[in-house]
Amino acid sequence: MSTYAFAAVASLISLLLLLPIALRDPKRLRSLRRPVPSPGRERQLLGWGALLPGAALVLLGQWPALLIWLGTVTTLGWLLVQLLARLGAPSPRAG
C-alpha cells in the first residue's frame, strides 16, 4: 500500500469516529439549547478509537502517512467544527 493509501484510510477511519463525537458533543449541544444525551463511555471510546489509526501507522513505520494523517485529521476536524457551528447557528438576519 502506498503512503497516500495509508494516509487516506487512516484519516477516513479517524474522521468517521470523530463525527459522532462532534454531533453528540454535550457542550456544543448545550450551547445550541438542544437536548444533551446522557453521559456514557461511548465518547471516550470513540475518542481513543480516532487515535488508533495514528498508532497503527507508527507501528507500521509509515511516518509520512502519519504526518499526512495528523494534518488531515486536525484540518478536517477544525472544518467540521466550523461547519456544525454554521449549520446550528441561528440566522444572523433573525437577530
Place this chain on the structure above:
Amino acid sequence: MIKLSQERNKSLLAVHGWSAVFLGLLLYAVILTGVASVFAKELGDWSSPLAQPVADSFRPGTDRMLREFAATVDPQYHEEMFVFPRAGDRLYAFFHKHETDEDGKPRERGVAAEFDPNTQTLIERREGTDEDVDAGDRANALGDFMVELHVRLHLPNPWGLLLTGVLGLAMLVAAITGFVVHRHLIKELFTLRRHKEKLLSARDTHVIAGTWNLPFAFILAFTGSYFSFGSAFGIPAVAMVVFGGDQEKMIETVIGNPPKEDKTPAPVADFDRMIADVRGRTDAALNFITVQHWGRADSLVTMFMQYPEGKLLGPTYVYSGATGEFRYAKPSLGLQPSTGGALFELMGPLHFGNFAGVFSKAAWFALGFAGAYVTITGLMLWTLRRREQRGWRHLARATVWVGYGLPLALAAPAYAFFPLRAAGELVHGPMMTVFLLVAVAAAGIAWGLRSLTLARRILLGLTGLALLLLPALRLLSGGAGWPLAFDSGLHTVLALDIAFAVGGLLCLLSASRRHAVNAAADEELDAAVEA
C-alpha cells in the same frame, strides 16, 4: 487540563496576548507567505513552464550538456558546481567560487545557466555574485518572492533571519501558553458558539482553530526558528569559536565531505554513468547534484535523492568526480549515521511538508492557513476585548490592513511579473514596488474608511478579483492556453489556474455577503472603532 492558580493563569494569558500583540502582524505575514511558499516550485511551474513537460530532468546527455557548459566557464569558478531542476523543471547549474564581500560575509561568484532538459539546450546564462545571478532570474521570480518574504521578510542578512527566528519563538510561546491556559482543551474541542455573546463567539473562533492546529503550531514554529537562527546565528557562532570564522571550513567538516586536497588536473568522469548507477541504488528520484573541484583529481560528486516512498529521509551518495567510482552513501551530517544527523535531516520535511508530493504539500498548506487564521483571530479577539480603549482601535485597523491587505499585496506582484517577463525586462524590483504600493493602498483603505466592515469587504473583494484574473493575465502574457496545456500534459498550469479562479470566487462571494454568520463580533468591534 492543566490546573493553575488564577494568578498564574492570568500571567500566562498576559504572556500569550502580549507576545502576539507585539509580533502578531509580522507573524501572520510570515505564516501567510509560508503557506504560499509550500507551493513555490509549483508557482514556478505554473508561471514559467517549458513547452513540454519534463519526464526526466537528468536524462542521458546531461553529461555532454554540463561538460560543454563547463568549457565556457572561467576555471576559477570550477571550485564548486551544483545542478538541480527548478521552475518548469529547467535544469539550473551554477559554477562558482567562494569569496567574502566587503563586510566579510561569505558569498558565491560564478556563472549560472538554465537548460531545457528535453532539448538539452541552453536557455539563459547569467554571471556575477549569487545575488546578481538571482536578480536576473525570471523563471523562479514569483515563487522566490514568496520564499524571500517568508524566510527573511526581504530584509538584509542577518537581520531578516533573526527577526523571523524571533517570530518563530513568539509563535512557540503563544502555542505553549495557549495550551497551558486553555482549561478545557478536550471538553471544548467541538464547541464553537455563534450567538449574541460577541466576545464569546470571537474567543471560541480563535480557541477552536488554535486547539486543532496546536500540534503543527509547535512543529512549524520550532523548525522555522531552527532554520532562521541556524543560518543567522548558529553557523557563524560555531565557525567563529571552532574554525576561526571560516564558515566554509566549518560546513565542510560538519557535513563530513572534506576531500583530501589534490590539485592535479584530471578529466571529469561521465555524469550519465554516475546518474545511471545512483538510480540502481534506490527507488528515490535524483534531486540535486553538487560537484566539488571540477576537473581535479580530488573531485567529489554528491547526489542528493528525494524522499523514497514511505520515508522521511532521502539518501545521499558520493562518487569520485575523476573516476566516476562510487565512494559511499552519506548521512546528512558526518560520515556515519547518527541520531543527531537524523534529527537534523528531519527538520526539512517537517517544515516544508515536501516529503510525499502534492498531498503532503496540500496538508501543510491547509495547516499553515489554519495557523494564519489563529493569528488573525487572536488579534481580533484582543482588540475586541479592549474596544472601549481608544489606543487599541489602531491595532484593530492594523489587523484589518495586514489580515486582508496582505493577501491582496501578495497577489499583486504577479501583475508586474507577467508583462515584464514577456517584455524581457528584469522583474524583481518592479514586483517589490507593486507589492509595497498595494500594501500602502491597503493601509489607505483600512485607515481611510470609517467603516471597518466596508474596508474588510473591499480588501477581500479586491483580493478575489486579483486572484480570479491571474489565469487571464498569464494567458495574455503569452502563457500556454488550456487546450495546449491539456494536450502537452502541463497539469500544474491547469491546476493552479483553477485554484486561483476558485480562490478568487470564494473571496468575492465572502466579500459580497452582507450578513456573515460570524459577523456579530466584527460588527461590535467595528462600531467601537468607528465611534
